[in-house]
Amino acid sequence: MSIAGTAIALPDIARDLGDAPGPLHWVVNGFNLVFALFTVVWGAVSDRIGHHISFRLGVALTGLAGIVSAAAPSVEILDAARVIAGIGAAAVLVGSTSILSHLYTGADRATAFAAFGTVNGLGLALGPTISGFLVGGIGWRGVFLAQAAVLIVALAGTVVLPRVRPERVGSAPILDVGLLRNRTFLGLCLVPVAGAIGFVTLLTYLPNALSGITSMDPTSAGLFMLTMTVPVLLAPAVVAKLITTGSVTPKTVIGVSLAALVLGDLGMLALRPDSSLWWIVVPMVAVGLGFGLPIGLVDGEALAAVPPEQTGTAAGVLNLFRIGGEALLVAGYAWTLTAFVTASMPDNPVADATAAGIPGHPHEYAAAFHDVVVVLALLVAVTAASVVLLTRSRKRTDVSSAA
Numbered sequence: 001m002s003i004a005g006t007a008i009a010l011p012d013i014a015r016d017l018g019d020a021p022g023p024l025h026w027v028v029n030g031f032n033l034v035f036a037l038f039t040v041v042w043g044a045v046s047d048r049i050g051h052h053i054s055f056r057l058g059v060a061l062t063g064l065a066g067i068v069s070a071a072a073p074s075v076e077i078l079d080a081a082r083v084i085a086g087i088g089a090a091a092v093l094v095g096s097t098s099i100l101s102h103l104y105t106g107a108d109r110a111t112a113f114a115a116f117g118t119v120n121g122l123g124l125a126l127g128p129t130i131s132g133f134l135v136g137g138i139g140w141r142g143v144f145l146a147q148a149a150v151l152i153v154a155l156a157g158t159v160v161l162p163r164v165r166p167e168r169v170g171s172a173p174i175l176d177v178g179l180l181r182n183r184t185f186l187g188l189c190l191v192p193v194a195g196a197i198g199f200v201t202l203l204t205y206l207p208n209a210l211s212g213i214t215s216m217d218p219t220s221a222g223l224f225m226l227t228m229t230v231p232v233l234l235a236p237a238v239v240a241k242l243i244t245t246g247s248v249t250p251k252t253v254i255g256v257s258l259a260a261l262v263l264g265d266l267g268m269l270a271l272r273p274d275s276s277l278w279w280i281v282v283p284m285v286a287v288g289l290g291f292g293l294p295i296g297l298v299d300g301e302a303l304a305a306v307p308p309e310q311t312g313t314a315a316g317v318l319n320l321f322r323i324g325g326e327a328l329l330v331a332g333y334a335w336t337l338t339a340f341v342t343a344s345m346p347d348n349p350v351a352d353a354t355a356a357g358i359p360g361h362p363h364e365y366a367a368a369f370h371d372v373v374v375v376l377a378l379l380v381a382v383t384a385a386s387v388v389l390l391t392r393s394r395k396r397t398d399v400s401s402a403a
Helices: 007-017 021-049 051-071 075-103 106-137 141-160 177-181 183-214 218-224 226-244 250-270 277-292 297-304 308-344 351-355 362-390 395-402
Strands: none
Touching: 007 021, 007 075, 007 106, 007 183, 007 218, 021 051, 021 075, 021 308, 021 351, 051 075, 051 141, 075 106, 106 141, 106 183, 106 218, 106 226, 177 183, 177 308, 183 218, 183 226, 183 250, 183 277, 183 297, 183 308, 183 362, 218 226, 226 250, 226 277, 226 297, 250 277, 250 297, 250 362, 297 308, 308 351, 308 362, 351 362
16 A cells, blocks of 8 residues: 555645645655665664564554654655655565565465465555545545554564574675676566556556546546556466466566556557546556566566575565666656646646646646656567567576576
């Protein structure tokens, strides 16, 4: 919900606390950027203090930040609280995955991580919808109160967590950038970056576009977003079955997903003030499939491309590409859209409000949105071409070169 559901509240936050684009976008970008950076920091800290402790600290810190966010009297205090929430969320992610990894082995481990992935997928898919209902029923502060309530329950549950403190491994590097000399591994790391460009940006800000272009209310926008997010839930299971039966290869799945992202982003050009929303249903499904098809699959393929003794470090590099890419690209989307809107409305006092998704100037918002989605499609196409070129090398050669 923190990643996928917060932006849907931005128009209401803008009306309540002010629509200056910099502070307003940091409600989303502050969380995302700090979350990405502190994932690496907490990785090192967690190894030293214990994963159960870092998880408990992260849950408490993020829950407290949620309460402060809900009570924030100004956008500056809200931004500060969101930054603190990002720091805590990084500890939650690092601590939780490390605990699961250490407590489970074999088939039980696979089951545990499958459940973990399913819950993450549910949050990603339903975040905009749940937040839309909360904004419509309670107001924007309800989004942060709901997050805090869930975390309070989680904090109570941490009392039963077992101690999980790994053995120290000397001065092993947190991140081994030398892995990026492995062309196959590097190419696979770019797949989630393509997903961040073509899907996560729209997941975050398409509700604003629906508000700014069609005057759709947050509750309706959240429901409509299911068109794009439900495929994310369904695609991984279908892909797993197809891969298991030998019907398709991982490379084919990745290629189809990248093509779907490009076509889906271009299809968003059909979102116009004077056209039916039905025209963007197929593009939304395509974008959801583009992101959902390689989930899990790309992780397995990337880690299989490196020597077994480097899989842990490789996972850290892959997640830095994934989470860092999402944070930077979501921020870049917001800044670019705001620049396009304000450029089309020079000296207009409501330009910032329009960029925030507040209805009133649908044609100006639509023009800026169309420019941005064309840029997204081009960036995905370039990234896809890079993936194809890098993964042409033989896996056996790559594994040897990374050793």
